[in-house]
Amino acid sequence: MKRPTIADIARRAGVTKSTVSFALNDRPGVSDATRARILAIAREMGWQPSRTARALSGGRAGVLGLVVDRPARTLGVEPFYMQLISGIEAELSSRDIALLLQVTDDARAQEATYRRWWAERRVDGVFVVDLRVDDERTKVLTELGMPAVVVGGPHGLGGLPGVWNDEVAPVRSVMEYLVALGHRRIARVAGLPGLWHTVMRDEEFERAARELGVTPSGGTADYTGDAAARVTRRLLASSAPPTAIVYDNDVMAVAGLGVAAEMNIRVPDRLSIVAWDDSALCRLVHPPLTAVGLDIAAYGAEVARCLADLAAGRPVTSACHATAVLSPRGSTGPVQLT
């Protein structure tokens, strides 16, 4: 028992393929009676369109692509991507669009993937994540004319639409919160230097520190626990160690908490810790981490909506999705005077 094609339906209905095609796609040129009959037969035969055939005849593939560029081991620990993917998926599956995923550990490979996917018409568009400053990929994508939405990047970047979050206001509120608790030496452990949101946060961190009379310090890590632990040890071993550290993701913050425990520095009594990217991870540890974050799955859903519209030829507008909110928990507290 093969699967029915429109030709089978046409034969049973006594019409031609074209009529069936028109009927099934709600296009004019078919009488109501015929249309109803065709639909009934199609349903009865369990017909489903062949995406492949549709894609071939100029239509859409019904697939959107995502390339994630992090080494396997790093990727696993960081909840961000999985949540983003879940959110994207939830939106896409309701529209009957599939998600093609590629994991690379090389920026060059990523570009090649875009080219290949587009050449093969495998996808109708792609999500661009981990936006860097002066990102080469945006040029490639505009050059290819490939629908793409920048996740976490500013509007108008290389002409690509984007959905991003307010990175400035949260930095400010975290700083004000810590200052209100009496902290004057605050460190920031930043993520990868080239990324757009890292730069945004760096700048606002410096500015806020200046304006609030805070002595800033910090370091850079690659979102892994190991790197963050190294930076944290260095910071805490200095002559005038920070009384609060803000980490650029949850994994690094947990690692920081581990280092504090290892050095017998009580949290939050002697050290306050704030994590970016609030996830279940932050509530897993003790004390639970104060974190600034937002609903990543919802963010993914909005991004997906945007790209789906773009790929379907509908007009889209870049938008700021949300401003992350601070959830104070057990890892932050007033400075203890010694």
Add this chain to the structure above:
Amino acid sequence: MKRPTIADIARRAGVTKSTVSFALNDRPGVSDATRARILAIAREMGWQPSRTARALSGGRAGVLGLVVDRPARTLGVEPFYMQLISGIEAELSSRDIALLLQVTDDARAQEATYRRWWAERRVDGVFVVDLRVDDERTKVLTELGMPAVVVGGPHGLGGLPGVWNDEVAPVRSVMEYLVALGHRRIARVAGLPGLWHTVMRDEEFERAARELGVTPSGGTADYTGDAAARVTRRLLASSAPPTAIVYDNDVMAVAGLGVAAEMNIRVPDRLSIVAWDDSALCRLVHPPLTAVGLDIAAYGAEVARCLADLAAGRPVTSACHATAVLSPRGSTGPVQLT
């Protein structure tokens, strides 16, 4: 500038489409000279096959599918899937096969996805994860005749090939290790009851406890930190609390560590903790968690290899991938006599 098709190549080479097709697919019926000329032209024009067209004419789609059935928030925290996906991807991308991903929060939806994907010829085969005892999906898949590989399930299950890990030996070695440290009251916080590996581990845990003279206790959780924390609190508040707890994944173990800290129970002095699924998460916290695990990415790669072979019509054999090894770290130690 459109992208070249085999018809363009044929015109330039002064032959027909068929000849070009034969030449490009290394099939006989073309002279070496002509073949070389065609290949040169194809390369020069930057030709790439249209997957869509190939898939339509009976060929393979070059896509394998994976449906993950966990709620978005749970999924994010658990490193297992992301690592598995990374491993799968690494293998697939080297073979120029794409991965289609679907995240559902409903077992029924999963089955529907299999049917749809197969009907639309969107994928050449699927990975089946989170195998349950008496899994309905294996029946559906064999009925559909859809190539599928069971990840983490026994050989011969419903006729589907599988790649799994030895779940029995590691349980035994963990128990022996803990008993050697003097533990006689050991608890196990198990994952979802219906899953195949949960049952395997449960059985061996009971058997080992009996044979080693250990008083077992335990509970069940759904791999989330919250659920694990609840179970842990109950276990530790009992009249004869366990001196060691084994958790079915890393996330729950970290949560357990958090509960211990919250209850002022020192680890490993008063309580030893062992995690299944060794990931960076285990080394993030303090003390670092003793864990039993294996290279998930490599596991994913083997699984991918298996399904790729199966989908290509090559014979495959079910195989036990590996036996997880125990990595003792700071969270386990000898029982302190009070």
Add this chain to the structure above:
DNA sequence: CTCCTTAGATAAACCGGTTAAGTCCGGCCG
């Protein structure tokens, strides 16, 4: 020299849809 074989290439159908360009027919209008 003829017949047979076969390498090398062609022609054409096919996969399952979409779509531009007809064809047919009935009704309305001047």
Add this chain to the structure above:
DNA sequence: CGGCCGGACTTAACCGGTTTATCTAAGGAG
């Protein structure tokens, strides 16, 4: 009554490959 219009369908081409059947000419055997 003739012409025009438009609704309902049909015809046929097309998307970019694969594949089967067919053709042609050259080479070898008898």
